[in-house]
Structure formats: structure tokens, C-alpha cells
Amino acid sequence: xxxxxxVDGRGFVMTRTDTSPMGIPIRFRADLSEFSIAKTxxxxxxxxxxxxxxxxxxxxxxxxxxxxxxLSGVEHLPHQIETVRKVLRRFRGRVLLADEVGLGKxxxxxxxxxxxxxxxxxxxxLILVPNPLVSQWADELSGKxxxxxxxxxxxxxxxxxxxxxxxxxxxxxTSFARTGLRxxxxxxxxxxxxxxxxxxxxxxxxxxxxxxxxxxNRRHMFLLSATPVQNNLVELYNLLTLLEPGHLKTEADFxxxxxxxxxxxxPRNRQxxxxxxxEVMIRNTRGLVNINLPPRYAQTILATPGQEESQLMNDIQQxxxxxxxxxxxxxxxxxxxxxxxxxxxxxxxxxxxxxxxEGFDGTxxxxxxxxxxxxTASNGKTGxxxxxxxxxxxxxxxxxxxxxxxxxPLAMTDRVARELCNRAGRITxxxxxxxxxxxLKENHAHKILLFVGAIRTLxxxxxxxxxxxVAYSTFSGEQSANEKDAAVEQLKSSVNLMICxxxxxxxxxxxxxxxxxxxDLPWNPMKIEQRIGRIHRYGQTQDVYVFNLCTAGTxxxxxLRILNDKIRMFELVVGEVGSILGNLDEGxxxxxxxxxxxxxxxxxxxxxxxxETLGDTLVTAQEKYLDAKSLDExxxxxxxx
Amino acid sequence: xxxxxxxxxxxxxxxxxxxxxxxxxxxHADGSQAIVMVPNDLAKSLGQRHDTFLVKTxxxxxxxxxxxxxxxxxxxxxxxxxxxxxxxxxAMEDISVKKTEFSAIVDASFEWQxxxxxxxxxxxxxxxxxxxxxxxxxxxxENWETIIPVTINARSGVCLPITExxxxxxxxxxxxxxxxxxxxxxxxxxFAEAETLRMAAPFIQRIDARRxxxxxxxxxxYRALLQESFMPNKRTKMMxxxxxxxSRNKAVKLELHRKLSEMDERYSCNAVLRPIAMAEVQMPxxxxxxxxxxxxxxxxxxxxxxALTRQLEPMLCTRCQGSFRSFWFTNEIVEPVCxxxxxxxxxx
Numbered sequence: 001x002x003x004x005x006x007v008d009g010r011g012f013v014m015t016r017t018d019t020s021p022m023g024i025p026i027r028f029r030a031d032l033s034e035f036s037i038a039k040t041x042x043x044x045x046x047x048x049x050x051x052x053x054x055x056x057x058x059x060x061x062x063x064x065x066x067x068x069x070x071l072s073g074v075e076h077l078p079h080q081i082e083t084v085r086k087v088l089r090r091f092r093g094r095v096l097l098a099d100e101v102g103l104g105k106x107x108x109x110x111x112x113x114x115x116x117x118x119x120x121x122x123x124x125x126l127i128l129v130p131n132p133l134v135s136q137w138a139d140e141l142s143g144k145x146x147x148x149x150x151x152x153x154x155x156x157x158x159x160x161x162x163x164x165x166x167x168x169x170x171x172x173x174t175s176f177a178r179t180g181l182r183x184x185x186x187x188x189x190x191x192x193x194x195x196x197x198x199x200x201x202x203x204x205x206x207x208x209x210x211x212x213x214x215x216x217n218r219r220h221m222f223l224l225s226a227t228p229v230q231n232n233l234v235e236l237y238n239l240l241t242l243l244e245p246g247h248l249k250t251e252a253d254f255x256x257x258x259x260x261x262x263x264x265x266x267p268r269n270r271q272x273x274x275x276x277x278x279e280v281m282i283r284n285t286r287g288l289v290n291i292n293l294p295p296r297y298a299q300t301i302l303a304t305p306g307q308e309e310s311q312l313m314n315d316i317q318q319x320x321x322x323x324x325x326x327x328x329x330x331x332x333x334x335x336x337x338x339x340x341x342x343x344x345x346x347x348x349x350x351x352x353x354x355x356x357x358e359g360f361d362g363t364x365x366x367x368x369x370x371x372x373x374x375x376t377a378s379n380g381k382t383g384x385x386x387x388x389x390x391x392x393x394x395x396x397x398x399x400x401x402x403x404x405x406x407x408x409p410l411a412m413t414d415r416v417a418r419e420l421c422n423r424a425g426r427i428t429x430x431x432x433x434x435x436x437x438x439x440l441k442e443n444h445a446h447k448i449l450l451f452v453g454a455i456r457t458l459x460x461x462x463x464x465x466x467x468x469x470v471a472y473s474t475f476s477g478e479q480s481a482n483e484k485d486a487a488v489e490q491l492k493s494s495v496n497l498m499i500c501x502x503x504x505x506x507x508x509x510x511x512x513x514x515x516x517x518x519x520d521l522p523w524n525p526m527k528i529e530q531r532i533g534r535i536h537r538y539g540q541t542q543d544v545y546v547f548n549l550c551t552a553g554t555x556x557x558x559x560l561r562i563l564n565d566k567i568r569m570f571e572l573v574v575g576e577v578g579s580i581l582g583n584l585d586e587g588x589x590x591x592x593x594x595x596x597x598x599x600x601x602x603x604x605x606x607x608x609x610x611x612e613t614l615g616d617t618l619v620t621a622q623e624k625y626l627d628a629k630s631l632d633e634x635x636x637x638x639x640x641x
Numbered sequence: 642x643x644x645x646x647x648x649x650x651x652x653x654x655x656x657x658x659x660x661x662x663x664x665x666x667x668x669h670a671d672g673s674q675a676i677v678m679v680p681n682d683l684a685k686s687l688g689q690r691h692d693t694f695l696v697k698t699x700x701x702x703x704x705x706x707x708x709x710x711x712x713x714x715x716x717x718x719x720x721x722x723x724x725x726x727x728x729x730x731x732a733m734e735d736i737s738v739k740k741t742e743f744s745a746i747v748d749a750s751f752e753w754q755x756x757x758x759x760x761x762x763x764x765x766x767x768x769x770x771x772x773x774x775x776x777x778x779x780x781x782x783e784n785w786e787t788i789i790p791v792t793i794n795a796r797s798g799v800c801l802p803i804t805e806x807x808x809x810x811x812x813x814x815x816x817x818x819x820x821x822x823x824x825x826x827x828x829x830x831x832f833a834e835a836e837t838l839r840m841a842a843p844f845i846q847r848i849d850a851r852r853x854x855x856x857x858x859x860x861x862x863y864r865a866l867l868q869e870s871f872m873p874n875k876r877t878k879m880m881x882x883x884x885x886x887x888s889r890n891k892a893v894k895l896e897l898h899r900k901l902s903e904m905d906e907r908y909s910c911n912a913v914l915r916p917i918a919m920a921e922v923q924m925p926x927x928x929x930x931x932x933x934x935x936x937x938x939x940x941x942x943x944x945x946x947x948a949l950t951r952q953l954e955p956m957l958c959t960r961c962q963g964s965f966r967s968f969w970f971t972n973e974i975v976e977p978v979c980x981x982x983x984x985x986x987x988x989x
Contacts, residue, residue, distance in 0.1 A: 024852060025910065027910070028834050028907075028914065029912065030830050034916075034918060035722075036722070037728060037919075040818060042726030042727060044807055045657065045661065046726055047727065047918045048807060051774055051918060052657070053658075054917045055788065056650065056716075057652065058708065059650075070706070092782055092783065219907050244858075252865075252869060289766065363928070542765050595691075
């Protein structure tokens with residue numbers, strides 16, 4: 001036991017060390033930094049007020065979860081809350097969350113993260129996720145859980161130790177983290193919590209990712225994977241060794257005890273293995289938590305554009321391609337590439353804000369993973385950046401009026417763009433409008449959510465519906481909370497249609513609606529899934545119908561084709577798309593891939609062929625996922641808890 | 642504890658907080674929200690931009706939401722520290738002290754192991770007692786926390802098992818403190834530390850046991866790895882060279898060392914005591930002077946009759962500063978020493 005030690009000038013803060021019976025040093029500190037002895041005129045109720053405050057602070061015990069308050073758009077599902085409690089109490093912050101797809105592993109991890117942060121049990125957090133899921137995580141963390149994370153920039157900054165020690169909350173893609181100088185830099189910092197999504201990528205001990213995660217100095221760790229075992233049981237051993245080294249003893253011991261000789265996928269001593277897994281792993285299944293959703297049906301409605309609209313779309317694409325050629329020529333002449341001249345992060349952020357103010361929501365290409373493949377000319381005059389290009393192309397898939405808005409910044413300096421902008425503005429009714437009205441007429445008895453990606457499109461549709469005499473309510477990011485509530489109430493009681501922007505109905509119970517129309521399509525399949533998830537979710541009792549409107553020949557029609565025909569996305573369980581995209585391990589965000597395909601293709605045939613190849617890649621990723629899913633189901637059973 | 646109960650506790654607390662900080666609060670009939678009017682600096686302390694704002698029992702973007710999870714308790718803590726005194730001086734005048742004969746009581750209350758005691762005189766007086774409330778927390782792999790009240794006789798420095806001084810009937814504000822607040826802080830902190838260790842004993846044992854289990858598991862695992870370093874290569878079936886074995890062993894030992902340090906860091910325990918409030922309660926008492934004779938030496942000590950517990954209070958051991966009723970006295974200066982310190986001294 002050491003003597004009292006004066007720590008600061010106030011003379012009262014002191015430290016002393018004692019030891020527990022087994023020798024854990026207990027360092028005592030009296031902290032008087034926030035206690036004033038100057039005022040002594042307190043009344044008894046005032047003293048009691050201080051005590052009440054302290055007692056209320058104590059109520060922040062694990063019985064009362066703090067993380068559930070103040071969330072946006074997160075339903076409190078019993079199995080998720082139970083999982084949070086289990087991890088807090090029994091698992092002490094080291095767990096493999098292996099819920100079946102769609103049951104909300106990410107939500108559970110974020111709830112736990114929030115709980116630990118609110119209780120001040122942790123401060124420094126590192127989240128490692130596959131590249132295609134980075135923006136999804138960033139959106140959920142900030143939008144639903146109000147937790148801001150720094151996304152590791154794709155610059156030399158990320159190679160420095162200082163970046164990782166200076167930032168307390170970092171989100172980084174696994175492929176980026178495990179390469180170059182990053183592993184050493186990341187491991188130089190100590191972390192209170194490390195979260196690894198799609199953790200089955202750490203299944204092999206010889207990989208750089210496994211070594212990176214193993215080298216991290218961390219107190220708590222959550223590994224997330226619906227399919228922890230992809231090929232053989234040793235992968236499970238490797239994962240759990242990351243979590244609790246020695247829990248399954250050595251690999252040789254593990255194989256001897258738990259793996260059938262000659263068949264590395266077949267476990268022996270199942271009961272004992274299950275007991276050991278139960279100490280470090282939680283797996284909720286649909287059967288266990290009783291979430292069985294009614295069927296979902298999807299239909300694509302292809303609209304053939306009129307001559308004016310079709311010509312306009314072609315001309316805009318030609319114009320954009322010509323701009324790219326100009327940039328490429330300038331670059332080769334100056335020997336300077338726009339890649340290095342583009343301050344991507346700043347520009348991406350500036351443009352994103354600008355686009356949102358213009359009303360277009362779907363501009364977040366690669367804001368998380370700053371790919372230095374910008375398109376801005378080195379003189380900056382064309383203003384055609386990667387973000388702008390994406391904005392224009394997606395706007396074209398939405399409505400000509402929205403395309404006009406997206407072209408406006410270019411139209412300020414370019415005569416051709418101005419002319420295209422004017423032509424787009426003149427088309428008041430797009431090919432999809434007629435199809436939409438027809439669809440609404442056929443489904444007039446259903447409660448319908450009509451999704452649009454852009455505010456300008458929403459305004460156009462409002463005019464169209466009013467003109468056609470269709471009653472509707474509107475739910476958009478422009479509205480106050482009360483107005484949004486009123487819109488939902490209106491849909492429930494007096495109208496059958498609600499037009500929504502991307503955030504539509506988030507956090508509200510919309511399961512009374514059974515039909516969803518995508519007037520336009522986000523390029524990111526996760527966002528499409530989010531839209532569907534608004535009504536095809538826990539609590540839905542009716543069959544759900546999804547209609548995808550799209551104009552023939554657009555990029556959206558190609559995306560739809562591969563998602564629908566190749567992986568049958570609209571029949572998948574919510575969450576499976578993420579698992580498939582997560583298998584595109586080295587991949588970029590899906591939106592970036594689409595944009596790159598468009599950039600690379602010299603004509604429509606090549607674009608079709610490239611999309612076909614992308615579709616095949618998705619099929620391979622899906623097969624990989626399904627194979628692992630089937631193995632994990634046979635391994636853990638339906639009743640694993 | 643039900644949700645409603647917590648909500649009502651939070652509402653009551655918010656009301657008291659605003660009213661004690663110089664503001665006004667008016668609750669809506671259904672109790673779901675209240676309008677608050679406060680001075681500008683108080684509004685700022687509560688994180689509000691305007692001096693009139695709403696307090697709501699449900700999460701909301703506007704005004705102040707009362708919840709355990711949000712920032713309300715943090716803001717309230719800041720406001721309390723800024724606007725509400727945490728030290729009060731009170732007096733208990735109604736309590737009566739009539740006892741006159743103490744010789745028998747002193748004999749029954751204390752054991753004088755190697756000395757004789759003679760009761761001399763009694764002096765009625767007003768004694769200051771300080772009750773300190775501490776928030777005690779232990780942070781290791783898990784957290785443990787509680788509130789520990791400690792009452793000390795500010796004259797004798799003896800800590801007493803009285804926890805509810807603020808709930809006494811007849812407590813009135815007093816004008817002036819009879820003892821320096823800072824004087825009692827150090828002895829109560831020592832007492833609070835001991836109390837923390839006593840109250841958290843099951844928690845500490847649990848952490849100890851876990852650490853031992855984890856240490857053993859890690860050591861077993863790496864020991865097994867060390868043994869495997871002698872095994873032939875699975876693919877080539879070649880036996881490792883001595884150099885390879887040394888290199889593998891070195892790597893395994895380093896890894897074990899790293900994991901054990903990481904584990905020790907995870908389990909290391911930080912105990913923090915933070916004072917929450919302090920009350921001085923001035924109570925009528927009787928000071929009894931006793932003469933202790935050890936061999937030829939004599940010394941006079943003062944013992945106090947506690948009007949609340951209706952008992953004589955213990956005395957302090959001059960060595961460990963603990964409170965005891967059984968004492969040994971030194972030959973030269975008749976220093977009172979508890980049995981434990983006496984035995985230690987003898988062993989030395």
C-alpha cells in the first residue's frame with residue numbers, strides 16, 4: 001500500500017494504491033476538481049438535490065439501457081435488446097454477433113456501441129467494414145444513432161500514427177486498413193472497442209486482415225458475421241481466437257476435439273462445442289425470434305420514352321462523354337492528371353451540399369472512400385467532377401426536370417449544357433408519368449408509398465397527381481417532425497398514397513401500407529433495400545408489392561436487370577444484399593462501379609456487356625454467400641442461442 | 642423500477658433543479674412537458690439558447706428532454722455545480738442531552754488493555770458533525786459504483802456509522818460553521834476508501850477470479866503453442882531446425898507477454914471518490930474528560946457522548962487513525978494504539 005500522493009495544487013486530490021486479494025492493483029483517486037468548498041450556504045433541499053442527481057446517475061445501470069433513447073428510425077426489437085443486455089452482462093464486450101441475415105446485427109452492434117459510449121465505458125472506437133458497406137455504416141451511425149465517425153481518408157494522412165491516435169472514432173474499410181503502412185499505424189494506437197463487420201473475412205490466420213485485427217490493442221471487440229464459417233470449422237476457430245485466444249485451445253486441440261477426421265466441415269462433440277461457442281457468440285435466427293415476414297412480389301415496369309425525351313437523354317450522354325474526352329485530352333497535353341489535382345474530399349463535400357440544396361439526394365458517390373479519380377479539368381472550368389457526373393446521370397434516371405436542375409451548374413458556363421438544360425426543363429411529363437398514373441389506378445385500393453430520389457422529381461409528381469386528381473400526402477426531408485407525422489396520419493386515415501423522398505417514413509410504423517413504387521432507383525442496392533424495408537419489416541402482416549418504374553435504355557434499367565434477373569434481389573430477405581455486396585471484398589461501392597462502367601463504355605453494346613460481367617460477379621458473390629449460409633445453418637442449427 | 646417511476650423521478654428532480662437555481666417551471670396538466678423560465682446564464686448552463694424553453698419527458702429535438710440516457714443529467718450536474726451550493730450548515734437544537742453519570746458507561750464502552758481510566762468531568766457543548774457523500778466508482782473490465790456517506794465528528798476526527806443526518810426532524814439552518822470544511826476531508830476520504838473496498842469486495846473478487854481464469858487460459862494456450870514449435874512441418878514433414886525452434890519460441894513468448902500485458906491493463910482497477918455534497922450538523926453533546934494512567938504517566942483524553950446514537954463515540958488510534966474501543970497505551974507519552982497497531986509494533 002503506498003502513501004498518499006498530492007496530485008494537483010489544490011491539495012486535496014490524492015492517489016493511493018491498494019491491491020485486491022489476487023494482486024490486481026487498485027489505484028484510488030479522490031477527485032475534487034468539480035467540488036467547491038467556497039459556498040457553504042446550502043439549504044437541506046439543495047443538498048438533497050445533489051444527492052438525488054447522484055442517485056439518478058446510478059440508475060444508469062445495465063437494467064435500464066441508455067442506448068434506446070434518442071434514436072432515429074430504430075425499432076426496439078426484443079431480440080436485439082436482449083442481445084445488447086447479454087453482451088453487456090455476460091460477454092463483457094467480447095462477442096461474435098452471428099445473427100441470421102436481416103435480424104439486425106449492425107443495429108445490435110451500434111446499440112452496444114452507443115451504450116458503452118453513453119456510460120463512458122469506452123472512448124476510442126475503430127470500426128472495420130468491407131468497402132461497399134462503409135457509407136451504409138456511416139449513414140446509420142450518424143443518421144440513426146447520432147454518432148459521428150471519422151472516415152479514414154485515402155491520403156497519406158492515414159499512413160501516419162498520429163491520424164489513428166488523434167481521432168477517437170474511426171470508420172475504415174478493411175481492404176484499405178490492411179494494406180500499405182496502415183496496419184502498423186492502426187496498431188500503434190490503443191482502442192477501447194474494435195468492431196469488425198462481415199468478420200468472416202478474418203477467417204484465415206495467414207491473411208493480412210486477421211493479422212491486423214490480432215495486432216490491435218483493444219479492450220472490447222465485436223465481430224459481426226451471419227456466416228462465420230465459410231468453408232471449414234477451422235475458420236470458426238480462427239475467428240474466436242481473435243476474440244478470446246485460447247478459448248478453443250490450440251488449432252491442433254480444436255481439430256482433435258471438434259472436427260471429424262476427413263471432413264473439415266463436420267463437427268464432432270457438438271454439445272461441448274455449442275457450450276464453448278455459447279460463451280463467446282450470439283446467434284439469433286428467424287425461427288428463434290419469430291420473425292417471419294409475409295411474401296414480397298416485385299415487378300419492373302419499363303416505360304418507353306417519347307422521341308423528345310429519348311433524344312434528350314442521348315444528347316446529354318453524348319455531351320457528358322464529350323466533356324470527358326476534352327478533359328482526357330487536356331490531361332495528356334499537360335501531362336497532369338486530374339487525379340492529383342482534385343481535392344476530392346473538399347469538393348465532394350461542397351458539391352454534395354450544393355446538390356442537396358438543389359434537392360437531389362442521391363449524390364453520395366465515394367464520399368467515404370475518396371477515390372482519386374476525379375473528372376474535374378485541371379483548369380476547373382468545366383466543373384464536371386465525378387460527383388457532378390453521378391448527379392446528372394442519376395437525375396436523368398429520375399425525371400427530365402431533375403436532370404435540368406443537375407445540369408444547371410454546367411449551363412452557367414457552357415452553351416451546349418444550357419441548351420440541354422432548357423430542353424430538359426420543357427419536358428413536363430416523362431414516359432414514366434403515364435405508367436405511374438396507370439399503376440395507381442390499378443392499385444387504388446392499396447396503401448402505397450411512392451419513392452423518389454430527388455426533391456425536384458417530388459415537386460413534379462405533386463403537380464402531376466394534383467392535375468390527375470389523385471389524393472396524396474407528402475413526406476420529405478423538407479418538412480418538420482409535425483408535418484411528417486401529419487403526412488403519415490393522412491396516409492393511414494384519408495388518402496391511399498404518400499410520396500416520399502429517400503428518408504421517407506424512417507422510424508415510423510408504415511406496416512399498414514403494402515405497396516411500394518420506386519419512381520426512380522438509387523444506384524446503391526442497399527438503398528433500394530432500405531426503401532423496401534420501410535414496409536416489409538417486423539409487424540407487416542400483408543403480402544407486399546414492389547413496383548419499379550424505369551425508362552428503357554437508362555443505366556437504371558441495366559442495374560435493375562442485373563439485380564432482378566441475376567441475383568433476384570427483390571425476393572431476397574432484407575439484409576442479404578449487404579452480405580452479397582460484402583463478398584465483393586476488394587470492391588468499391590456499387591454506385592462507383594456503375595459510374596465506372598458508364599465512363600469506360602464507348603457505346604451501348606459495351607455497356608451492356610460490362611453490366612453482364614458485373615451481374616456474373618454478383619452471382620458469384622451470392623453463391624459464395626449461399627454456400628456459407630447453408631453450412632452455417634447446418635452447423636449451428638435453427639435453435640442456437 | 643418501472644419506467645413511469647423513473648420518469649416521475651426525473652420530472653421531480655428537474656422541477657427542484659429549476660426552482661433551486663432561481664428559475665420557474667410550469668408543468669402541463671398531463672405532466673408530459675413544462676414551460677421553464679430561467680435567467681440567461683442558467684439557460685446556457687442547461688444547454689438552451691433562450692431563457693424560456695420547454696422541458697419534455699419524451700425525447701424531442703426542441704427544449705430539454707428528461708432522460709437517463711441523453712445529456713440531461715450531464716447538463717443538470719453542470720448546473721448544480723454552478724448554481725446550487727453543495728455544502729450546508731445546520732443545527733439540531735431540539736435534541737436533549739441529560740445524562741450526568743458516565744463512569745459506568747465509559748467502563749462498559751471501552752477496554753483499556755494496559756492502563757487505568759478515571760472519569761473526570763463532563764462538559765455540555767455543541768459539536769460539529771460533518772457528513773460527506775461520495776460517489777465511489779471502480780473501473781476495471783467492468784464498472785462498479787455506489788454512493789457512500791461518511792459522518793465524522795469534526796472535533797475528534799472519529800468516523801461514525803450515521804448515514805441519514807439530512808433526514809432528521811428539527812434540522813435548521815445554522816449561521817456559522819464550527820469547523821473548517823477542509824479539515825475533515827482527508828480522514829473521511831480514508832474512511833471512504835476502506836468502505837469502498839468493503840462494499841465492492843464481491844465485485845473485486847469477481848474481477849480477480851476472471852483475471853486468473855484468463856491468465857491461465859492464455860498461459861495454457863501459449864504453452865501448447867510452444868510445444869507445437871517442436872513438431873514437424875505439416876506439409877514437408879521436416880523437423881524444424883534448432884534455430885527455427887528458437888525463433889518460434891521467441892515469437893510465442895513475445896506474443897504471450899503482449900497478451901498478458903493487454904489483459905493486465907484491461908483488468909487494472911481505478912477507484913475514484915468524488916464528493917457530492919457535505920453537511921455540517923451542529924448537535925448538543927457532552928464531552929467527557931478521562932484521565933488515563935499508564936505506569937507513572939498520566940494523560941487526559943476527551944470522549945464524546947453522541948446524542949443521536951445514545952452511545953459514547955470511539956476513539957482514534959494515533960497510528961492508523963482508525964476508530965476503536967479497545968486500546969493499548971505507550972509508556973512514555975500514553976499514546977492510544979489499537980490492538981492491531983500494538984501487535985505490529987511488538988513484532989517490529
